[in-house]
Amino acid sequence: MKSIANIFVSTYPFGKFDSLPLDLLDRSGLSYTINPLNRKLTSEEVSDLAKDSVGIIAGTENLQLLVNRSKNLQFISRVGIGLDSVPLRLCREKGIKVSYTPDAVTLAVSELVMGMMITLPRQVAWADRQLRRGDWTRPVGISIKSAKIGIVGLGRVGFSIAKMLTAFSPTKVYICDILDKSNEIEFLRSMGLVIEQVPLDFLLESSDIVSIHVPLTSLTRNLIKDRELDLMKKTSYLINFSRGGIVNEEMIYNRLKNFGLAGMAVDVYEKEPYKGKLRELENVVLTQHMGSCSFDCRLAMESQATEELIRFFQSKSLLNEVPEFEFENSEF
Template sequence: MGTDQQKTFKVLITTVPFGELDQNPLIELNNQNNIEYVINPINRKLKEHELAEMIGEFDALIAGTEPITRYVLENATNLKLISRVGIGLDNVDLLFAKENGIIVSYTPDAPAPAVAELTIGHILNSLRGISFSDQNLRSGIWYRTQGQRIAGCIIGIIGVGRIGTRVLKHLQGFSPSKILVNDLNRNDELYKSFNATYTTKEEIYKNADVITLHVPLTSKTRNLITLKELKLMKSSAMLINTSRGGIINEDDLYIALNQEMIKSAAIDVFVNEPYNGKLVELPNCYFTCHMGSMTTDCRSRMEIEATLEVIRYLNKKPLQNIVPQEEYDNQLNM
C-alpha cells in the first residue's frame, strides 16, 4: 500500500560551534519538515573513530575540520552529501567519496575576509611585538619594544588566491617597500594593479622580511617550508601561516626558531589540533587557535551557505558550491 509520507533526511552537524552566533542555519533546517539534525554532542573537534561510530545513519554531513577519512566513509553507509563549512579539504578523502557517489561541497569565499584580516594582525604583531609587550607588562616588566613598520619591509606572499589577494589588497594602505608574490597560477595583471612583483619562492625566502603563506595543503605544498627553506631566510625574517598545518614542518621550525635562524613565526594552523607541541616553549613563536575564519560575519556566512547546500540537495535543486575537479586532482598524489 502506498504512502505520501516523505522519508526523513538525517543531517549530522560536526563542526563546532554551529548556530550559536547566528540562529539562521538552524531556522532554515527547522523550516524543512522532513529534516532531522544532530549537532556534535561532544562539542569539540571529533576524532576519526568518534566520527566513524557516529556517522552511519546520516544522509548528509555539515562538516568542519575533523578527519573524514576512508575509514570514516566506509562507515557512512547512508551518506550522500558532505557540506564543508570552510574552504580547506585536506581533511576529506575526496577520491574515496567520489568513488562512492558522495557529493562534496564547500564555502570557498566565505572565510577569506576574516583570514586575510587575521594575517594582517599577525604581521603587525610580529613587527611591533604587541603580544610580547603584553606578556612583559603582566609580568611586571616595563619594556618599550623597538619594532618595525610595514612601510619599511619587503613582504612576501606565497599563494595569491582568494585569501592571498585580500592580503595583497589590505597591504596597500601600509605602503610596504616591496611586495613579492608567488603562485602556481601567475596573474601579472593582478600583481601590477597592486604594485607587486612576481618571483620564485626561493627569492621570497631570501629577500622578504615577512613571509606569509596562503596555499592549500596538497602533495606539492606538504612540508613546503623545511629547514632547507628556513636556512635561506634572513635572520630577521618573520614567517606567518594562517593557511594549513603541514605546510611548515613543525620540527624544523622549532630548530630554526630555537637557533634564531629566523626572528619569529606566527602560526594559526597545526598538523594536530588542538596543538600541544613544543613550539609553545619558544618566546619567538606566536599562536592563535585556528581562528582565521572566526569572525561573526564570516562564520555565520559559512554556516548558512553550508546549510543551504544541504537543503538544495534535499529539494533536488542545483548545488552552488560543489568542489571542483582541481581539488580532487590535488589529492591524487597525496
C-alpha cells in the first residue's frame, strides 16, 4: 500500500444504513476517521479535521481550503457525481487524484424528479398544507400526458428521466444540451417518445415543466436568471435537482413571489443547509439535497467510493477517475 494511515471520511451519512463501506475499510487495513459532527461540514471544518489525511471520502463539502492547505493529501474519492465542490485544477497542480461515482446516483435522482413532475403541477404539497390548516379546495393541475416537458442536459440523469417519461406519453419532450444527442434521441423515439433537441431559449418558451440536469461549472453558473425566466410561461414549473447556483436564487425568489412562474421544486442550494427566502413561498416544494437518498443509492455510492479509495492505496488501476473534460470545465 502507498499508505496505511490517515483516511478521513467527511461525507454524512456514511455506513449508517448498511455497514458494507465500513467493513471494506476495516478489511483493507487502512486507518480511518469518520466525520465526528454527524452533519455536513463547513470548508473550514473539513480542512481542520482532514489536515493530516492522505485520502478523503467526501460528499458535497467544499474542499478548496483543504486542498489548498494540505501537504499530505493524495486522493479524493467523491461520494456522488457533482464536482463543483472539488477544486479540480488545483488538485491537478498538486498531483492529487480524484475519482467519483457517476452511475450510482442516476436512478434515485431520476425517480425523485419524476415524483416532482407529478407533485408540483398537481399541487400535492399545497393541498397537504391547506388540509392541515383546515381548508379543502381540491386544487387542479396539469398532467404529464398533457404537458410539454423541457429537459436541460441529457446526461445520465436527463436520459434516465426521458426514458421514464415514455410511460407517461407527454405531448412533447424538448432537450437542450451542448452536445449533439441525435443517437440518444433516436433511441427514445424508438420507444415512442415525441422528442426534439432545441436551443435553450426555445425550450424555456415552449415547456410547461422545465427540469435542470447539468453540472455546476463556469458555463452553467446562473444559467437561469432574469433573462431566461422572462422567456418562461407564467403557468410553467421549474425543477432543479442538479446544483445550487445554476438557478439564480434571488431572481427565482422574486419571480415566484410575484407569480411570474406557477411554481418550483428545488433540492439544491447555493448554501446548505438552506435557510433562505424560498421557504416563505407556498408555490415552492423544498427538499434537502436528497436526490440520492434512497437506501440502495447510498450504499452504491458509499461502497463504490470506498472501493476506489482502496484501489488507489493498493496501487491498483482506478475505475472511476474523473475524466479530462471535467477538469476543463472546473471553476477552480
